[in-house]
Amino acid sequence: MSTECFDIAVIGAGSGGLYFAAAAVQFGQRVVLFEKAEMGGECLNTGCVPSKALLAAAKQAQAMRDAARAGITSVEPHIDFAAVRAHVQGAIAAIAHHDSQQRFEDLGVTVVRAAARFIDGRTLEAGGRRFTARRTVIATGSHPAVPPIPGLGDVPYLTNETLFANETLPSHLLIIGGGPIGMEMAQAHRRLGARVTVIEAATPLAQDDPELAAAVLAQLAAEGVEIAASTAVTRVTRAGMGIALEAGGRSFTGSHLLVATGRKPNIEDLGLGAAGIAFTPKGITVDKGQRTTNRRVYAIGDVAGGRFTHEAGYQSGIVIRNALFGLPARAAAAIPHVTYTDPELAQIGLTEAEARAAHGDAIRVLRAPFSGNDRAIAEGHAGGLVKIVTTRRGRILGAGIVGPGAGDLLQPWILALERSLRIGSLATSVLPYPTRGEASRRAAIGYFADFASNRLVRHVIGLMSRIRP
Template identity: 55%
Template sequence: MKVIETDILVIGAGSGGLSVAAGAVQMGAKVVLLEAGEMGGDCLNYGCVPSKALIASASIAHQMRNAQVYGIANVEPQVDYAAGQSHVADVIAQIAPVDSQERFEELGVTVIREFGRFVSDREVEAGDTRIKARRIVIATGSSPLVPPIPGLDKVPYLTNETLWEQTTRPDHLLIIGGGPIGLEMAQAHRRLGSRVTVIEGSKALGKDDPELSSIVLDNLRAEGIEIVEQAQAAKIHGTEGALTVETEDGRSFTGSHLLVAVGRRANTEGMNLDKAGIETSRAGIKVDAHLKTTNARVYAIGDVAGGLQFTHMAGYQAGIVIRSAVFGLPAKASTAHIPWATYTKPELAQCGLTEAQAREEHGDRMEVARFEYHHNDRAIAERKTKGLIKVMVVKGRPVGASIVGHQAGELIGLWSLAINSKLKMSAISGMVAPYPTIAELNKRAAGAYFSPRLFENDKVKAVVRLIQRWLP
């Protein structure tokens, strides 16, 4: 067996692992990278990238059907689902070189395309190679959670990993799971011409602000998507093209295809983590604030660490690990400023505390600044007036922001910066955005925070009257 000694061993070539490998090797560390599957991980091959590509196709179809309001005749699009999937594959292919084995080997990383198993607290075997590393980073990501619903194992079903192999448009797509993945794919397929039924065991978009999520759900229903809540799947049966989901309350739903989108599970199976003294929980690998596991030589980042399951979260955590493992500097991870977005139309985005969370944590000290999309001139011009922004403020500083509406995912980044940098609302209100842009919404939300203090304050008005008497 070949033996390699290295400074840093990265297990998993998804977003987090690739960021650690690229950063560490370019700063002079010796790096070995293990990946048994596809370079780029879930995000590139099965998640973020393909889903947004399909959403783009669906958006074009929707615009064609609803062009009359802009002075252009509505037309029913001729949807070629297989060609749409070719578009998805082409998008992946264009991005793939950035994550490729060739690129990382050019950077100086030793890439081994094998599954890694721990044999000691600092050694991992991959194929015919044993790697001994000073520091190890586990970034193996997550896989679709397949719930133990009776009958599911006996019928054909799709997950986010297999959906992209589908070349025939589903006639009637059943989706188990009303979270972001389920609802994004529900709207995309409805706009591409499929009938869609979403079956959710509790509340759809249950992790988001209910006032804002209701706007998304109302719009999805208006587009013809059936969303059934408080409907726990109890039994599945049928054959290809005719599948039935029965719920605990006695209802049944029949469709041609079934997509399971109920969550994710951390990829830890078969790694022999116990041989390295690494403890796990139901959520994933246990880590401390420094992202270290119960083995101080080993870090875990991204989905496998059991926290927020976002590509940008893994990338952020990679930066924490680089500071710690490469430079030996103290570094802690935080989630207070991590944003997320659901790419339905309208989009739904969140950063920091929701209104309910902020009220529970800060009580009466918390204020909410609100601004509606229908007051934004660019939103009016583009007929995208459905939505609002809420900012939760404590002592003049934002502690959370919730946005629903056009480009919400683009707008939320400013609030991540504000929360992370401890900026005051005055800094946001002092920002100048080009006119007319959707970006003005952030500034106007900050303005809404100050308006009562300036325009509804008798003391301010008295001072202004006094100043006016003395001005020449």
Template identity: 55%
Template sequence: MERIRTDICVIGAGSGGLSVAAGAVQMGAKVVLIEGHRMGGDCLNYGCVPSKALIAAAKHAHAMTDGAPFGVAPVTPEVDYAAAKDHVARVIGTIAPVDSQERFEKLGCTVIRDWARFVSPDAVMAGDRRIEARRFVIATGSSPFVPPIPGLDTVPYLTNETLFDLRERPDHLLIVGGGPIGMEMAQAHRRLGCKVTVIEGDRAMGKDDPEMAAIVLDRLRGEGIEIVERAKAEKVGGGAGEITVETSEGRFTGSHLLIAVGRKVNLERLDLKAGNVAHDRAVKVDRHLRSVSNRRVYAVGDCAGGLQFTHVAGYHAGIVVRAAVLGLWFSKATTRHIPWATYTDPELAHVGLTEAQARKEHGIHLEVVRFPYDENDRAVAEGRTTGLIKVMVARGRPVGATIAGDRAGDLIAMWATAIANRQKMSAIANTVLPYPTLSEINKRAAGAYFSSRLFDNDWLKTAVRLIQKYLP
């Protein structure tokens, strides 16, 4: 048995683990990085990267069908589904070297390709190697949750971990789950020529603002996607090429089935009991992301519970590096400034409090300002006028923002910056932006907040008349 002693042992080479390892080793700490599966984790191999690559292919196909308003005759695209998947593979291959074992070994990490398990509160085993560390970081991410639907184990089904290996285009894709993954893949496959039915046990896009989600869902239904809500999947049957899902709202049959109902944290291999690491569905951590039961252990990303996004794992990594490497304990994890986006067309993005949350927290001090896409000149020029921005403001500061519309995921950045830095609405209103751009939607929303104060103010109007009367 080989024994390794190190400063930091990172378990999991997804986005959070890689960020911790890179930051710690470049600051001078000795780092061991353990990964039993693929470097880059879910985001690179099964999640953010491949899904956005497939969405891009689908957008190109869709563009061929909707050019009539611009004087471009629409045509039915000839979609090569396997070639679209080749594009996905090329994108993964292009990005993979950044997350590779070779790169991290060059940075100075000891990389072990095996599964890790705790054998004591201060040691893990990976294969025949025992790693003893001053600090451990659990960054094993999450995997698709497969619900116990009767009959599901008797039929072939897909998850995000197997979908991107599929080479033959589905004739009719059934998707159980109407969250971000389900809706993104529903639209992508519809645009690539598949019939698509989404089956959701509650409300589709149920974690998003209902008013804003409706904008997206209306577009998806308009493109021919069948979205069945409040239809819990009760039984699955059939076989390859003809799979049936029975629900409380009816029976649906398709050629392929995608399960997209959520994710579970990957903790089962770690033997956390041996490491004295308290956990339930995730590791139990304090606001510094440190285990409440073993002070040597931290958790980041999905393993820390809470929001399951790649950028959250990166944010957590920064907190852990400051604490575990530099001994700086002032950083505490919070979610108030964390944005997220669903990459449908139109996109839906959010940061901070929703309208419902803001009304509950701020009461009479809350103001909600809106600005529609169809009053933005760039959106009009490009025919992308479906959309809305909604900003929640309390005592002059934005406390939340939701955008449904073209490039919402990019536009939300200004509000994420404002909320993270406790800026006032005047910071947005005073910003000069190039014309014509979609980013002016943000400035116009800030302007809408001030317009009532300026234009519906009798005192101000009286003052202006006096000023104009006596101004030299």
């Protein structure tokens, strides 16, 4: 069997793999891209895009129910679930061309629609063909982690990979897992008319600051989502045409079941051992430059322990600098994340609890509630909060925001952490009025609030006022 030779091989056509392949070929590299499933990967087909489209439809429905607070007659919307599904599929189709095989072949990438497997340290086999490359990037992503709950394998259940193909609005959706996916889909389906119960073995939204997460959980509860926290599911059984869960001494019965209990890296059948690539159940082992134990091979995204689409894209940039230009690039320590409920919940860096664990009491916690923000008041969404954690000397350690558009409002704090800016940089910025972004500036100004009562500061001001003409 002859071997086809390339400069770069990319395994996986999700967001990270596509980003890298497009960049490499435009820098003149001969690139082969392997994908055994759909181009665009999980994010486009069963993750970020369809979930946000479904949330958008649900938000429109909720706006009709909440119109009275702005002087408009509220109405209960009629939900055409088939039309909602068409909206979701339309969003996927509108983006799919950008990730399509045709586009990448037009760029000059050789696309092989087959699973790739290492047969030695630099040779891959796929679709009955053999390939070798100077550098290989593994970007195979992850798949839903299904817990070993007795009886779960005997009932029909949904994951994010099958949820958006569901053609019937559940009458009662049971969700195992209270993380971002579980909570987003709980709110979306509740707003579209389903009864929803979330069962979480530990703490819902545990990755976020509890003070901020509480606002999201309170909103979901107000909308009628039942949340059973610290409740482990011990058995799953059929219940007539539905499904029953035993959890925490209680029984929950619903029409549909969604399992949203995390992700597992796609490392099976890659032949990692043959290539000398170390891995664990959490993913492929990489250094700070995303290089594996085989110096010719890199790994990015979920398969290397990542969690987010934007993280995979960022890591692609790291590998481009390392693999193509030999530049000493390393991945950042702080990766932002957003839970796209309504209100949104956004976080970067350390939470208050994490900051106290690392720095003790040598921190400052700054808060700016949206109740003091004119734009939020004018729009009737004044329940948000900006929460910033700094050292006593003003170095920013973390930022969290809960409220409308929190993911967008987090962006200046992302830049501040990346550039090691101090809190004064945000406090002295000039922002347009009225915007919700002013809440961030108000939080930053809070760092200097104690200066007004500081005796030394007051003495200096008094002295300056006497000696200046």
